[in-house]
Amino acid sequence: MKVRVLVRLKNGVLDPQGQTVRHALHVLGYHQIKDVRQGKVFEIELEGIDQETALRLIPEIADKVLANPIIETFSWDFLD
Amino acid sequence: MKVRVLVRLKNGVLDPQGQTVRHALHVLGYHQIKDVRQGKVFEIELEGIDQETALRLIPEIADKVLANPIIETFSWDFLD
Numbered sequence: 001m002k003v004r005v006l007v008r009l010k011n012g013v014l015d016p017q018g019q020t021v022r023h024a025l026h027v028l029g030y031h032q033i034k035d036v037r038q039g040k041v042f043e044i045e046l047e048g049i050d051q052e053t054a055l056r057l058i059p060e061i062a063d064k065v066l067a068n069p070i071i072e073t074f075s076w077d078f079l080d
Numbered sequence: 081m082k083v084r085v086l087v088r089l090k091n092g093v094l095d096p097q098g099q100t101v102r103h104a105l106h107v108l109g110y111h112q113i114k115d116v117r118q119g120k121v122f123e124i125e126l127e128g129i130d131q132e133t134a135l136r137l138i139p140e141i142a143d144k145v146l147a148n149p150i151i152e153t154f155s156w157d158f159l160d
Contacts, residue, residue, distance in 0.1 A: 045115040
């Protein structure tokens with residue numbers, strides 16, 4: 001079983017990486033880019049568990065390890 | 081217009097960040113986690129362009145700035 005977890009900074013939290021990318025794109029002439037927010041994606045392969053266990057497990061590990069719940073939010077999906 | 085670009089390491093490219101996360105999860109007792117691959121996600125807000133221009137522009141900036149085409153691949157989607 002494979003899942004994908006997206007971790008993003010909460011709205012209002014400063015994103016220096018995203019701002020740097022936005023600046024670089026403007027320097028290259030891409031002025032259509034209004035905003036860039038950068039986050040993390042985790043593709044996780046699980047074995048020996050059913051879908052129901054995954055539904056409990058993934059939010060648990062996202063909250064404990066993958067995201068910092070003070071400044072980040074996460075969302076996730078099954079990939080297969 | 082908003083798009084999301086996912087950047088992942090190509091298969092076969094070592095992923096020390098993903099391996100560190102996998103190790104941390106095993107230490108915490110999550111032995112169901114077989115593999116973790118970590119990548120980047122960019123949420124980009126564009127203005128003043130139509131969908132057709134975006135279809136040309138996004139792969140261009142992903143290839144030039146967001147991803148390193150030697151070791152990474154990207155995929156992307158419209159968010160609205």
